[in-house]
Amino acid sequence: MEHLLLVDTNIFTPFTFPLVGEKWDGGSFDEYPQRRQFDTTTQKFYAEGVENSPDATYAFYQTWLYLGLVTDAFYCEDPNEVFLRHDDEVGGLVLTTEKLGEVVDNWKATLNAMDLPDKVVELTRSIEALRKVDNQFREINVPNGADLIWLEGVSPVGENIRFAIALLCDALGYSISCMCGPDFDEEIEKYNSKWSRGEELPLLSYPYFRWVIGTVLHEAMDRALLCPVEKAQLANSSPAFLCYLLSLPETNRYPGQHGECNSTTCVGNNIDEETYVTKHVDDDCDCEHDGPNIEDVKKCLRDGHIPSLTLSIVDGEYRGMKVKPQKVENATIANIWRFHQAKTGLGKSLDYVALSHVWSDGLGNPKANTLPRCQLKRLAYYANYTMNDGRARGVKGNFEKAFSKKFSFAKRSGTVWEQGGNFECALWTDTLCVPLEKEYRKLAIKTMNQVYRQARFVMILDASIARHDYSTDEELMGRVVLSTWMRRVWTLQEAILGMEKLSICTRDQVIDHTDALERLRVMVNGGTRSLVNGALESVAILGDDGFQGLNGAVAIMEYRSKKLVSKIFIDEKQTEKEKQLDQEQFVLFMERLWSLIGRRATTKEEDRVLVACNIMYKDVSMVLKGGGHTGRMTALLDQLDEVPAGSIFRTGERVPIDGYRWASHGFDYSAWGRFDLANPGRVTPQGLLVRFAGYILSEKPSRPDFPLRVESAGEQEFYIVTCSYQHKTGELLSPEDWSEVIERNSNNLAIIRSERAQFTHSMPLKDGRMVPCQQIKAILVSIKEEEGGTIHCRHESFVWLSKAPGPEYESLLQTTHPTVVTEDPRPTSQQWCVG
Numbered sequence: 001m002e003h004l005l006l007v008d009t010n011i012f013t014p015f016t017f018p019l020v021g022e023k024w025d026g027g028s029f030d031e032y033p034q035r036r037q038f039d040t041t042t043q044k045f046y047a048e049g050v051e052n053s054p055d056a057t058y059a060f061y062q063t064w065l066y067l068g069l070v071t072d073a074f075y076c077e078d079p080n081e082v083f084l085r086h087d088d089e090v091g092g093l094v095l096t097t098e099k100l101g102e103v104v105d106n107w108k109a110t111l112n113a114m115d116l117p118d119k120v121v122e123l124t125r126s127i128e129a130l131r132k133v134d135n136q137f138r139e140i141n142v143p144n145g146a147d148l149i150w151l152e153g154v155s156p157v158g159e160n161i162r163f164a165i166a167l168l169c170d171a172l173g174y175s176i177s178c179m180c181g182p183d184f185d186e187e188i189e190k191y192n193s194k195w196s197r198g199e200e201l202p203l204l205s206y207p208y209f210r211w212v213i214g215t216v217l218h219e220a221m222d223r224a225l226l227c228p229v230e231k232a233q234l235a236n237s238s239p240a241f242l243c244y245l246l247s248l249p250e251t252n253r254y255p256g257q258h259g260e261c262n263s264t265t266c267v268g269n270n271i272d273e274e275t276y277v278t279k280h281v282d283d284d285c286d287c288e289h290d291g292p293n294i295e296d297v298k299k300c301l302r303d304g305h306i307p308s309l310t311l312s313i314v315d316g317e318y319r320g321m322k323v324k325p326q327k328v329e330n331a332t333i334a335n336i337w338r339f340h341q342a343k344t345g346l347g348k349s350l351d352y353v354a355l356s357h358v359w360s361d362g363l364g365n366p367k368a369n370t371l372p373r374c375q376l377k378r379l380a381y382y383a384n385y386t387m388n389d390g391r392a393r394g395v396k397g398n399f400e401k402a403f404s405k406k407f408s409f410a411k412r413s414g415t416v417w418e419q420g421g422n423f424e425c426a427l428w429t430d431t432l433c434v435p436l437e438k439e440y441r442k443l444a445i446k447t448m449n450q451v452y453r454q455a456r457f458v459m460i461l462d463a464s465i466a467r468h469d470y471s472t473d474e475e476l477m478g479r480v481v482l483s484t485w486m487r488r489v490w491t492l493q494e495a496i497l498g499m500e501k502l503s504i505c506t507r508d509q510v511i512d513h514t515d516a517l518e519r520l521r522v523m524v525n526g527g528t529r530s531l532v533n534g535a536l537e538s539v540a541i542l543g544d545d546g547f548q549g550l551n552g553a554v555a556i557m558e559y560r561s562k563k564l565v566s567k568i569f570i571d572e573k574q575t576e577k578e579k580q581l582d583q584e585q586f587v588l589f590m591e592r593l594w595s596l597i598g599r600r601a602t603t604k605e606e607d608r609v610l611v612a613c614n615i616m617y618k619d620v621s622m623v624l625k626g627g628g629h630t631g632r633m634t635a636l637l638d639q640l641d642e643v644p645a646g647s648i649f650r651t652g653e654r655v656p657i658d659g660y661r662w663a664s665h666g667f668d669y670s671a672w673g674r675f676d677l678a679n680p681g682r683v684t685p686q687g688l689l690v691r692f693a694g695y696i697l698s699e700k701p702s703r704p705d706f707p708l709r710v711e712s713a714g715e716q717e718f719y720i721v722t723c724s725y726q727h728k729t730g731e732l733l734s735p736e737d738w739s740e741v742i743e744r745n746s747n748n749l750a751i752i753r754s755e756r757a758q759f760t761h762s763m764p765l766k767d768g769r770m771v772p773c774q775q776i777k778a779i780l781v782s783i784k785e786e787e788g789g790t791i792h793c794r795h796e797s798f799v800w801l802s803k804a805p806g807p808e809y810e811s812l813l814q815t816t817h818p819t820v821v822t823e824d825p826r827p828t829s830q831q832w833c834v835g
């Protein structure tokens with residue numbers, strides 16, 4: 001794995017992978033199993049006299065999926081020569097990727113010399129080869145459970161082989177994706193636009209395969225003291241990227257920090273206001289605190305202004321601060337439109353730097369609006385450097401810079417501490433600018449959105465980043481990914497609102513985030529070190545990381561500006577297709593926003609809703625009036641208009657309030673479901689208005705699992721109904737909860753079912769055999785009333801409907817309850833109000 005980019009090889013020791021399989025035989029990739037007389041569906045050799053053992057199978061795959069892959073799909077003529085070397089320590093042949101870069105460059109050059117149609121064919125072939133590897137690891141062609149070798153119980157030899165192949169495929173995948181970029185799409189479109197050609201050539205996109213990171217990296221994550229939340233997130237990331245991250249030294253973690261965390265909740269950086277200690281720059285410093293005249297701050301807030309603080313530095317020392325009111329520009333849609341339209345990005349912004357930090361680093365103060373003078377000096381130096389950086393560049397916004405070829409994105413010379421000793425600069429930080437009294441806190445929270453949106457820069461000061469200088473932009477980005485700043489809910493909001501103007505404090509410099517990204521992009525596109533930088537750039541920062549990192553913020557930002565723009569000007573002209581795309585994008589945005597907020601940590605649970613509200617540009621004062629998490633959530637839901645109707649079938653806990661049970665209570669990834677333009681869910685005070693098929697039950701069964709026969713116009717269908725908890729979909733409702741459901745009101749129960757079967761399952765028969773069945777998501781509701789064609793009902797439980805292959809199975813299936821018969825099926829056009 002010499003191709004991997006690593007920072008510290010003492011922390012992350014490069015692996016050596018011995019060759020345990022055979023050398024490559026020079027034949028074709030696809031026919032290799034045949035030549036070796038290996039059956040890929042049983043994963044065993046069928047040749048006579050060949051001993052079958054799991055490790056022999058793994059060895060076979062090493063030769064096929066490693067050496068075979070590079071020879072066939074990437075034109076490496078002699079993989080034994082290029083990818084094997086003798087290793088004295090191992091005492092035999094090992095895999096080497098020393099020349100991987102060369103192989104990839106040759107492959108690229110060969111492809112680029114081809115005519116476009118040939119190039120498309122060859123790229124498709126390479127993608128298909130990787131897909132083959134992916135299919136093997138996911139064992140989709142292995143029908144018999146006893147033959148599985150990759151999904152569980154992988155031997156150490158197997159683990160090693162899979163890891164080596166994953167690292168190889170990861171790098172090759174990024175090389176392919178580099179070739180399939182937007183420029184390539186354009187080329188294809190241009191080719192296809194010739195009148196005689198029609199849609200001759202397909203547009204290619206690289207389908208980011210997920211390579212299993214394996215035990216080795218799981219153990220390395222433990223050694224690096226990562227939180228279980230980070231581990232869960234990174235388990236789906238690129239192995240090459242993860243190796244890079246894990247080689248970063250000194251990430252400011254200590255043993256036990258995340259000992260109380262689980263894969264969904266991090267409490268490792270939460271603070272206790274009672275015992276919180278505001279830190280000095282150096283532990284042994286005991287200088288005095290200073291803060292603003294708090295009456296001035298309050299007056300500012302009462303007047304509806306942002307209270308920024310002008311800090312004075314005289315002869316290199318902190319000398320005091322004054323409150324300076326900054327005018328709030330209302331975040332009306334028209335203003336945001338102008339904000340983006342002006343393209344300067346910063347055109348409307350004000351002359352202060354907003355600080356984005358995490359309290360666990362010690363820059364908070366729960367008892368007074370003050371900070372130690374040593375910290376104020378440090379903040380002033382950082383802020384002034386940031387601000388001057390901006391002035392030196394004129395008023396151009398970062399987005400504009402990104403598109404202007406003339407801009408160099410060069411790093412600035414001179415350090416933060418080499419600045420002259422006399423200056424004033426304006427800063428906003430929650431510690432000093434949000435008064436402790438509750439009523440002023442609320443006032444301040446209401447303008448929080450504008451504080452970050454209107455700031456000239458949003459300055460990220462995180463202890464784990466700021467204690468280091470950085471040698472490359474990858475390292476800086478790697479540190480951002482691993483920082484505490486990246487894990488908190490409030491900093492998510494700050495990052496998204498300040499996306500175009502983030503600056504990152506390192507030990508001696510402040511780095512413009514957009515510039516760093518641009519430098520990375522140039523390096524990747526320029527082809528240097530593209531094997532790994534590709535991973536870093538697209539996984540960690542801009543590309544497809546499922547909204548785990550900053551790029552989640554980028555995508556949200558892009559979505560939001562597009563959305564707002566289309567709202568004002570394009571609405572009427574939108575075609576149906578565009579509308580649909582827009583809706584789909586909206587749901588994707590909501591899904592991702594919800595999961596991102598759910599994954600970030602916060603000391604106060606109810607703050608999540610505030611952050612969601614701010615990012616969605618909804619009215620935060622309404623949310624502030626709601627009590628606790630639940631009250632705030634309902635206040636946010638009240639402000640939504642149309643949501644996917646399928647939300648009612650999603651798993652996860654429901655909002656425990658009448659009228660809102662259709663919605664997910666927490667920030668789960670699966671909160672929203674797919675949006676169907678023809679069948680949206682409409683939010684009303686009584687509940688969600690949706691249209692789905694369903695069945696009115698003729699009786700109330702005494703158990704939460706029962707057989708159901710549907711009688712309709714000469715047809716019969718047979719189901720087994722299992723009513724389970726929404727957040728534990730396998731667990732039947734308890735007898736107590738069930739009796740509550742059937743006693744809720746005197747009216748009937750009904751089942752609302754989703755459109756399609758989810759997947760095929762099996763049902764046990766009385767004689768011990770199994771029969772396949774379709775599983776359909778549904779919910780059980782208790783009917784309040786039926787009025788004007790709409791059934792008003794209360795969401796009671798999640799339901800799996802298991803559909804028997806035919807009604808004749810009724811007598812054969814194992815059931816404990818007599819069959820419930822319904823002669824009242826409702827069509828898909830039935831309207832329900834689920835509350």
Ligand SMILES: [Zn+2]
Binds near residue numbers: 228229261
């Ligand atoms: Zn944690």
Ligand SMILES: [Zn+2]
Binds near residue numbers: 282288374
């Ligand atoms: Zn001090």
